[in-house]
Amino acid sequence: MPSQELVDKIKDRLPDDFSRRQLEGALAVLTQDNNPARANQSASSFRELTAHVLELMAPEAEVMRCQWFKQDANVEGPTRRQRALYTCRGGLTDAFLKTKLGIKPETLHSGLGPAFQELNKRTHVRPDTELTTEQEIEEFAENALAALDDLFVTIDEMKDRVATALSHALSGAATRAFINQTISELDEISGKYETGGVLIDDPEVLSVDADRIRCRFTGTVSVTLMAGGKHDPVDFKESFPFECTTSAPASTPEDFDLDDTVIDVDTSSWRE
Template identity: 40%
Template sequence: MGLEDSLPDKFSRNLLAGCLMVAKDQKNPVRLHLAAAGLRELFGHILNADSPDDEVRACAWFKQEPNTNTVTRRQKAIYSTQGGLSDAFVERLGLDVEDFHRVAIRSIEALNKATHVRPDTLVNDEVAINSFVDEALEALEGLLQSFSEGRSAVKEALVDDVYRAMSNALIEQTFDEINILAGKGYEIDPWIDDAEIEVEALRSQVILVRFSGVANVTLHYGPKHDAAEIHHDFPFWLRFEAPVEKPTELTLVAHHFDDTSWYI
C-alpha cells in the first residue's frame, strides 16, 4: 500500500497531489517553500482529524506539558496510535512507535521553518528540494504506519476475546433480522465463513471492535411431526465496545445481518 492509499480522506489525497505538483514545478522559484506549507497542513490535518483535544485530554495517560496550555502534536500522535489505552497495556503488546512519532514531529518543525521565505533562506537547488520532500513524505508515511500498527497490535491481542464474545452473542442474543424469517426459531452454526476483525476506533474511554463474516443459519418451520428446515447463509457484522482499562471485556453494542439474498 502506497502513501496515497494510506491517507484518511480525499482532501488529504488532493492536498498531497497539489504539494507534489508544486514541488516539481521547476519554473517556480519558491516551490520548496510553497510545497512545505502544504505538507505542513497535511500533517496537521492528519493529526487533528482523529484526535480532538477533549478526547486526548480525557486519556488516563495525558499530562499537560510544561509551558503550554495546548495538546501537543506528540500527544495527538500517541492518541491516534493507542487511544486511551494505558502505556502498560501498549508495552505488553510490544508496540514501539516512538521513533515514528519523533521523526514526524521533527519533520513538521522543518516544514514550519521552510515556510518562512527570506532572501537568505530561499532554496532552489533541485537535489536539496527533492531530498527535503522525500524526507517529509517518509516521515508522514511513518506516522501513518504507527497508527496502523497500533490498531493491528490491539486486534492481535484481542482476537481470542473477540471470537469468544462473538460466539456468546450468537448463542445468547436473538436477532430480529433472522428471527422474522424463521417460523419456529433458528440456529447459527458456530462455524463462521470469511471472518474478519477490525479495530474501528481507539478512543479515550472505549475501544470499538467490529467482527464480520458469513453466518450459516438453520431456520426451523412447522410442527414437530412435520418439521422443516432451511439452511441459508447471512453476511453479518457485530460491533463490540470495551472500556480502555479492561479491553478484553467486550459488550455487543450494534449488529446487522444482511437478508438481501433471502429475497432474491
C-alpha cells in the same frame, strides 16, 4: 520538484481541501527562484500541514479523554506523537493492550519515534543549513514528502497491528453476544431454535475512538430448528452465514452492548 507519484500519494492521504492547498503552497513556494527564504517557508508549511492533519485525525478533546493521556508540561494540549498514538489505539487502556492484546504501549511509542524524527529533520531549515542550489531544493522537497509519507505508513502499520490483535481477541466476546441475542430471521422460519456453534471467519474493527470501539464479525452459525408437535417433534440441523455489528466501551472492550448489537442471518438457503 518531487516526483508526481509521491505528490499524488500524499494528496490521496490528506483529509480535506485545506490540507491539499497547504501541500500545493509548500511546493509552489519552492519554484520562486528569486525568493532566498523559499526552503524555510516551504518547511514551515510542511510542519503546519502535518499539525493540521494530525489535529483532524485526533481531535484534542478526544485525545485528552483517553485514560493513557498524560499532559506534557512543555506543550499545550496533546503532542503530535500523542495524536498519532490516538489514531492507532483510541481509548484502549495500557492494561488492555498488555494483558489482552500482548502489545506493550511503549512499542507503539518507539514505532512512531523514528518517523517523527525523520519528519522533524526534513522539515527544519536553519541559517547554517540554508538551501540555495536547485539540487538542494529538490532534495529537500523529495525528502520532506517522503518523511510525511513514512509517517502515514507507520501510523497505518501501528493501527493495523492493534486492530488485528483486537479483532481476534474479541471473537469470543462476539460469540457470547451473538448467542445471547434473539435472531429475528431464525424466529421467522422456526418458532423454536437452539444456537449451536458460531464460527467467526472475518473479524473487523470498524473504529476505535476515545469512548467506544465498533466491530463487525462475519461467519457461520449452526442452529437446530425445532418443528412438529409435542408428540412428534422434528429437528433440523442447519448452518447459515451471518454478519454481526456491535460496539463496546473502549475502557472495557469485551463488554459488548447488546442494545447496540445487530445480527443479520442469511436464511435464504432454507427458504429455497
